Structures are given as structure tokens and as C-alpha cells.
Amino acid sequence: MKFTIGLAALAVGMMIAASPAGAADKKVLGVSIPAATHGWAGGLNWHAQQAKIELEKKYPDLTIALVTAGDATRQANDLEDLVQVRKIDALVILPFESAPLTEPVRQVKNAGKWVTIVDRGLTDPSIQDLYVAGNNPQMGTNSADFMVKKLGGKGNIVILRGIPTVIDNQRFDAFMDVVKKTDIKVLDSKYANWNRDDGFKVMQDFLARFPKIDAVWAQDDDITLGVIEAVKQAGRDKDMWILGGAGMKEMIKRVMDKDTLVPADVLYPPKMIADAMELTAKHLMEGAKLEKQYIIDATLVTPDNAKQYYYPDSSF
Amino acid sequence: MPEPSHAAHRASSARRRADLKAFGPFIALAALIVLGAVVNPVFLTPGNLINVLTRTAFTGIIAIGGTFIITTGGIDLSVGSLAAFASGIMIIVMNALTPQGLPPFLVVLLGTLAVMALSVFSGLVNGLLITRGRIEPFIVTLGTMGIFRSLVTYAANGGTLSLNTQIRGYYRPVYYGDILGITYPILVFAVVAAIGAIVLYRTRFGRYVTATGANEEVARYSAIHVDRIKLAAYGLQGLCVGLAVFLYVPRLGSASATTGLGWELEAIAAVIIGGTLMKGGSARIWGTVAGAIILALIDNILNLTGAISVYLNSAIQGCIIIIAVLVQRDAKSRP
Structure with a gap:
């Protein structure tokens, strides 16, 4: 077809x-x-x-x-x-x-x-x-603000970065500026190249390495999909949640359906x-x-506003 | 006591050299395992090792086929793209069959048959272009690499093809399931490697593959159908890609333009790290297995440590690959 x-x-x-x-x-x-x-x-x-x-x-x-x-x-x-x-x-x-x-x-x-x-x-x-x-620094800041709020200012997180580029640096630096003022501990950050398979691989290793992870900043929805599979495989999907980014329809749908694993998404439309x-x-x-x-604002998508950013016919 | 004859001495030292060379990749692998254990004790936990070996299975199985091709003196750059294209077609076929009300087993079986047929066919097309078309393997497979990559992008409309969730639930254990803790992809990888070793070392076809790569002219004068042997090797590579896809699709249930990116280089690197000669004529199947595991372990160890800047990941990978091959070259050239 x-x-x-x-x-x-x-x-x-x-x-x-x-x-x-x-x-x-x-x-x-x-x-x-x-x-x-x-x-x-x-x-x-x-x-x-x-x-x-x-x-x-x-x-x-x-x-x-x-x-x-x-x-x-x-x-x-x-x-x-x-x-x-x-x-x-x-x-x-x-x-x-x-x-x-x-x-x-x-x-x-x-x-x-x-x-x-x-x-x-x-x-x-x-x-x-x-x-x-789009606004890359704002994407980092909005993601960090959401995580700080949801974690109550403390906890362990891991970060999966994109491809080493200016875009990725802007997001990461803005995110860290917010997080380093809190008691949130960034256990480690690794590149996952905006790619599902790499997201899966890196997250498997993070899960093996860190017994306690409260949240994951994947900053991209393709990476998030890989992370979800790794977390499910390890049976730790009740222990942590994941924040992605971009506005992929599958992720917006999960936010709309109030999936506890993916409570929000940040737009980079x-x-x-x-x-x-x-x-x-x-x-x-x-x-x-x-x-x-x-x-264009890096809007935070939550169950309240997810509907207006959902494009079921899009390929992304 | 008589001195040992010169010839006998030479023969025994040659054998010792050959032994050292054959052990090279395994020495490198052992060293890497020690390194991993030092870096982070988590490395040696069964959970971590099973994860890594399961991940290795895709490129490992492809590299077994690659060992045959490189032994004939050829190369196949199209395997990563073919894996992506075949994954896409498998998902399309299974998604189309699911609403027909067929039992899930039959849907997966038909999807698998479609993938195997497509992969073997594609391998044979590569082989025919090389043998009948008289084009260098590098150019043929560089061309088909672009073609397959482009076709999966087209089939996915530039996005991602996702497997129907109902079928995915049924098919998922093929990647995640296990027998006594050993996951299916690891078992399949082991079986494929064992069959590859038997075919390469114990059959006439295997000897012909090696003879073709060692000296094509001599092989031809020895009444070996060189073209037929090469064609079969590319077909075999296709079969291996098909198997890898069968194991890969249930992992994430999706295929996109980035699926299998760089697998061809990983597979070729695994073959060469394993001790097979790039110019052909000498094959080491178990070396290839070690090579594939080495590559996966490097990634894993780097992920398990925060001590090295992530910006240097590729540099560390490059160094370890070169050292792993140096170990063998060194062993070979020692007098």
C-alpha cells in the first residue's frame, strides 16, 4: 500500500x-x-x-x-x-x-x-x-524542570545522549545547568545516537551497572523506544520512568493513555x-x-494537552 | 644423540607459529574479559554476559557467512542494508497476514520464509553480478548496499515500520526467551558457528572455498567450478542475514532507515580480528566467533565505566581492535 x-x-x-x-x-x-x-x-x-x-x-x-x-x-x-x-x-x-x-x-x-x-x-x-x-536549549531546560519537579528534587538518573553535534550539546548543557543545582544525581551519560538499537544496548548496560535508577532522560523518542524494551526485559518498569523528546506519535499516544513509564514528552516538532x-x-x-x-517552543506534552500534538497518520 | 634434522625443526616451529596464530583472538578475548572484570565487577554477572552475547548474535551470525565470502577472496558490504530491508519486508508481510485470521505461528512462519527467500535471493544476485557480471565484489555490494538501504526507507515512507503488537507478543520470546538461562539467539549463533565449522573444515565444498581464495587460477585448473563456489558463498551469506533478521525483528519489533547501520563493517572486522585473511584462502570460523564477541564486549565495557570520556569511545574501540589483530600478527612473524 x-x-x-x-x-x-x-x-x-x-x-x-x-x-x-x-x-x-x-x-x-x-x-x-x-x-x-x-x-x-x-x-x-x-x-x-x-x-x-x-x-x-x-x-x-x-x-x-x-x-x-x-x-x-x-x-x-x-x-x-x-x-x-x-x-x-x-x-x-x-x-x-x-x-x-x-x-x-x-x-x-x-x-x-x-x-x-x-x-x-x-x-x-x-x-x-x-x-x-525549534529551541534546543529550551528543550533541555524544560526536560530538566519536569524531571526535577516529578522527582521532588532528588534521585538517581541516567542520560542517553544523541549524536555528538551542536544540537545535542545545547540540549545537554541546558539540562545540566538546571539539574546540577538540585540533589539529583546523574549516574552517567552515554551516546545512543538517536537510534533505537543503541538506546536498547546502552540502557541494558546502565541497568546492569546501576541497581537504583529513578528516571531516565532519553531526550529523543527513538532512543526512548529502545530504552523501554530494555527496562521491560530487566523487569524494572515499575521502578523508573523515561522522558523522551521530539513528539513521535507512539510516544504522544503513550502520554495520552497515561502510561506510567512515559509520563511526558518534550516537543521538537x-x-x-x-x-x-x-x-x-x-x-x-x-x-x-x-x-x-x-x-517554536519546546512544549512539554502531558496527558492534559497531548491530544493536540497527536498526528496518527504521520510516519513519525 | 643425533641433532634433530633441520626440516623437522622447521616443521615443528611452523606448527607452533600456526598454533599461536590460531589462539590469537582467544588470547585477546581472555584479556578483554579480565579487563572487563577489573573495570566493573558487574561485568561478570550472568545477566550482563547473557545480554552481551545475545546482542552479538546478529552480527556474529552474519560474520559466519562473511567468513566464507572473505575466504573466497570476496567481500560483502551489503549485509547491514539487506538486514534492514529484510526486517522491513518481514514486518510488512506479517502485518498483512495478521488480519487474515491465521494462527500466529503460521504468520511468523510465513514471515520467516519470506525473509529467508528474500535474503538468499539477494545474496545470489550479488553472487551472479560478481561471477557472471565480472564486477569487483566491492563495487557490486557497495551498489546493493545503497539499493537495500533506500528500499527500506521507501517501504517505511521515511519513518519506521512497526510490527503489529498482537504478533509481536507471540514472536517476542524468540529474542528474549531462553533454555536454562541461555537465550535462543545465543543458541542459534552457536549452532550456526558449529555448522559453519563443519562445512568449512570437513566438506569438499569447504575445501573448494579455501582453494578458490588461496589461488583462483590454480583452483580453476584443478577442475573446481570457481564461479559456482563463489555464488554459493554469497547465497550462504544471504541465508545468514535471513537468520539474523529472524532473531532481530522480535527485539524491538521495528525497522527503519537506521536498522543494521554499520553491521557490514562490524561483521568484516569480526572476521579479520578472528584471523581469517582479508586476501582469502584461510578461514577461522571460531576466530570469527571470538572476533564478534570481542567487538560487543568493547561496547559493553565502555558502557560499564564512567572513567573514560564518552567522546573517546571510538578511539578506545579502534585501539582495542588494532591490538587484538597485532597479537596475532606478532605471533605469526615471530621466528
């Missing part, structure tokens, strides 16, 4: 590509994002496709050219194609990496196009007309791409005035 959906999307894409561009009042919005190589990026792709369908329905004169790239070099090539072949009027881009894409995006800007940057800022922020991003596309389209089609930047 998934294959037919994919083929249908491809066919739709080709029809749009074949339609004549360049009519006077028609506008083209180019969207360039990384390919769906892991869970979060998969969610990103899904939300981008949803936004494309909705916005093209809302603005009949708007065409959205959505391209995905497997690495930074290909993404730079995509930008040339979007400007030269698809004749875009504005660009929404979630850069693979900040540094290598700064110059290619500057060239799009120099060609007179509107530029919206999502999530990963360029090394020269003066290029962007609009910046839409892949939906930010849809918000960026909507804002840019609004500017392009209605001339709406926009702020220079929109920072």
Missing part, C-alpha cells in the same frame, strides 16, 4: 512539473529538505507533503516544488535547479549542514528570491528573510517545516508582513 502511495505522489509530482510555469500571477515556492533517512526526518517529509497539499488548495495560483536531498552537495545542486529550472519566487530550506550551504543559499538570495531558513541557521544570518526553528512553508506562502500570496524569526 505504501508503494502505491509513493507512486501516486510521484505521478502528482510529475504532473506539476509538466504544467506550464511562469504565468503572470502564478508563484512558485521552492522547498528543499533532507531525505527521510531517520525517524525525525521522515516526519519532516510527511509534514512538508501535507503542507504542500493544503497550501496548493488554499492558494490555487501557488505551486510548491518540494525536493529532498541525501547530502549537502546534492542539496546545493537542488538549489541551482530550483532557481534555474523551476523559476521559484521564494525558498524554504532546512539545510543539511550550516556551513556548506551558506554560499549556495546566498546565491539564491542574490538572484532576488525570498529565503526562509528552517532549524539549522546559516553561518551568515543576514542572508535569511525569515528564520523558523518536525512540523516546523509546515509552519515555515505556511508563513512564507502567506507572505508570497497575501503580502503578509512577518517577524524576522519564529522560534
Whole structure:
């Protein structure tokens, strides 16, 4: 079934590509994002496709050219194609990496196009007309605040970190700033690479090593899934709880269902791409005035508000 | 008393060298176990050891197949991606069969058969491209590595394929279950290694595999169907990947673009640490088993200590791998 959906999307894409561009009042919005190589990026792709369908329905004169790239070099090539072949009027881009894409995006800007940057800022922020991003330090702080409150300011925790990157450091440092002022003891922290299998492996070893763990900060929902399995296998699911992050549908569902193992989740929503596309389209089609930047809050999801962040059809 | 003849002396020292070389990976393994016990007493608890060995089973089983391929002088880079793709297909097949009202045993059986067929077929495709297509194994399997990785991403719509919870409950014990405390993946790993050793050391096919890797031209002149032997080795590798997937899927019940990432390098490293020659012609199945366990133990020991900065994990891994191989090379070159 998934294959037919994919083929249908491809066919739709080709029809749009074949339609004549360049009519006077028609506008083209180019969207360039990384390919769906892991869970979060998969969610990103899904939300981008949803936004494309909705916005093209809302603005009949708007065409959205959505391209995905497997690495930074290909993404730079995509930008040339979007400007030269698809004749875009504005660009929404979630850069693979900040540094290598700064110059290619500057060239799009120099060609007179509107530029919206999502999530990963360029090394020269003066290029962007609009910046839409999640808030990594706030994600760390909100996670820490929740843990401190739920643990009553004391207890033993372990931390599973992501992939060694700026994003991971920002989350971790902000988290530690809060926690070190309390009596909570961080037993240890190890990288689990935002990956289920690594989450499982690292947690198994933490469980073997520490007889008393009160809570786990996994900071990512893929890692959390691995951690849950390890905790269940050890039969210690009554002794501890886990705080993940991102907003994966399975985790939001668990929070909604008041699962004691997963009492909350902290958002780092892949939906930010849809918000960026909507804002840019609004500017392009209605001339709406926009702020220079929109920072999306790392909202704490609890059973009270989980429903509004649950997207059962998303792949993430 | 007569002096021992020169030739006899040379033969006995050669045998001693061979012995030392064969023991190399086991010496490294023993040293690592001592290190683990020193780092944290928890290391030697049965619970921890069972966890680690169970985790080793996937790459270990794949590395048994890899031993055959490397012995023929080939290489297979596609095994990690194939494992991910096969896991995805297995989940799709079982999810599709579950609502048909079939008994869970039949659903798992059909899913397993589908995985085995797919894996062996994929292995044979690699083999045919290499033997009939006359393309270097490195290039063929680099290509299929990308293809399989991409196909699982496509099948999962970029997200994660998750196994139906009802079937998962039934299938879960295949990873977590045990006989007298030894989990099934460990038992399967042991059986696969034993069969691999028998086939490689005690059958004509095994001797042909070694002969092919030792000198392909000579093997061909000796009326060995070199292409057929290679093809069979790649098929065998596919079978091993299928088995690994059968054990892997019940663990987390999911497959995504990151499943099996880097397994090919782990499997190849296990084979080489075990003493099999990269250029082919010499196989050490039990060495491969030790190599796979060594790799898993390094991860485990690093997780059991807070003394080393996590930023240095890969550096420690690299050092231990190189030392483990040095132990053997040293033993081999000693006069």
C-alpha cells in the first residue's frame, strides 16, 4: 500500500512539473529538505507533503516544488535547479549542514528570491528573510524542570545522549545547568545516537551497572523506544520512568493513555517545516508582513494537552 | 644423540607459529574479559554476559557467512542494508497476514520464509553480478548496499515500520526467551558457528572455498567450478542475514532507515580480528566467533565505566581492535 502511495505522489509530482510555469500571477515556492533517512526526518517529509497539499488548495495560483536531498552537495545542486529550472519566487530550506550551504543559499538570495531558513541557521544570518526553528536549549531546560519537579528534587538518573553535534550539546548543557543545582544525581551519560538499537544496548548496560535508577532522560523518542524494551526485559518498569523528546506519535499516544513509564514528552516538532512553508506562502500570496524569526517552543506534552500534538497518520 | 634434522625443526616451529596464530583472538578475548572484570565487577554477572552475547548474535551470525565470502577472496558490504530491508519486508508481510485470521505461528512462519527467500535471493544476485557480471565484489555490494538501504526507507515512507503488537507478543520470546538461562539467539549463533565449522573444515565444498581464495587460477585448473563456489558463498551469506533478521525483528519489533547501520563493517572486522585473511584462502570460523564477541564486549565495557570520556569511545574501540589483530600478527612473524 505504501508503494502505491509513493507512486501516486510521484505521478502528482510529475504532473506539476509538466504544467506550464511562469504565468503572470502564478508563484512558485521552492522547498528543499533532507531525505527521510531517520525517524525525525521522515516526519519532516510527511509534514512538508501535507503542507504542500493544503497550501496548493488554499492558494490555487501557488505551486510548491518540494525536493529532498541525501547530502549537502546534492542539496546545493537542488538549489541551482530550483532557481534555474523551476523559476521559484521564494525558498524554504532546512539545510543539511550550516556551513556548506551558506554560499549556495546566498546565491539564491542574490538572484532576488525570498529565503526562509528552517532549524539549522546559516553561518551568515543576514542572508535569511525569515528564520523558523525549534529551541534546543529550551528543550533541555524544560526536560530538566519536569524531571526535577516529578522527582521532588532528588534521585538517581541516567542520560542517553544523541549524536555528538551542536544540537545535542545545547540540549545537554541546558539540562545540566538546571539539574546540577538540585540533589539529583546523574549516574552517567552515554551516546545512543538517536537510534533505537543503541538506546536498547546502552540502557541494558546502565541497568546492569546501576541497581537504583529513578528516571531516565532519553531526550529523543527513538532512543526512548529502545530504552523501554530494555527496562521491560530487566523487569524494572515499575521502578523508573523515561522522558523522551521530539513528539513521535507512539510516544504522544503513550502520554495520552497515561502510561506510567512515559509520563511526558518534550516537543521538537518536525512540523516546523509546515509552519515555515505556511508563513512564507502567506507572505508570497497575501503580502503578509512577518517577524524576522519564529522560534517554536519546546512544549512539554502531558496527558492534559497531548491530544493536540497527536498526528496518527504521520510516519513519525 | 643425533641433532634433530633441520626440516623437522622447521616443521615443528611452523606448527607452533600456526598454533599461536590460531589462539590469537582467544588470547585477546581472555584479556578483554579480565579487563572487563577489573573495570566493573558487574561485568561478570550472568545477566550482563547473557545480554552481551545475545546482542552479538546478529552480527556474529552474519560474520559466519562473511567468513566464507572473505575466504573466497570476496567481500560483502551489503549485509547491514539487506538486514534492514529484510526486517522491513518481514514486518510488512506479517502485518498483512495478521488480519487474515491465521494462527500466529503460521504468520511468523510465513514471515520467516519470506525473509529467508528474500535474503538468499539477494545474496545470489550479488553472487551472479560478481561471477557472471565480472564486477569487483566491492563495487557490486557497495551498489546493493545503497539499493537495500533506500528500499527500506521507501517501504517505511521515511519513518519506521512497526510490527503489529498482537504478533509481536507471540514472536517476542524468540529474542528474549531462553533454555536454562541461555537465550535462543545465543543458541542459534552457536549452532550456526558449529555448522559453519563443519562445512568449512570437513566438506569438499569447504575445501573448494579455501582453494578458490588461496589461488583462483590454480583452483580453476584443478577442475573446481570457481564461479559456482563463489555464488554459493554469497547465497550462504544471504541465508545468514535471513537468520539474523529472524532473531532481530522480535527485539524491538521495528525497522527503519537506521536498522543494521554499520553491521557490514562490524561483521568484516569480526572476521579479520578472528584471523581469517582479508586476501582469502584461510578461514577461522571460531576466530570469527571470538572476533564478534570481542567487538560487543568493547561496547559493553565502555558502557560499564564512567572513567573514560564518552567522546573517546571510538578511539578506545579502534585501539582495542588494532591490538587484538597485532597479537596475532606478532605471533605469526615471530621466528
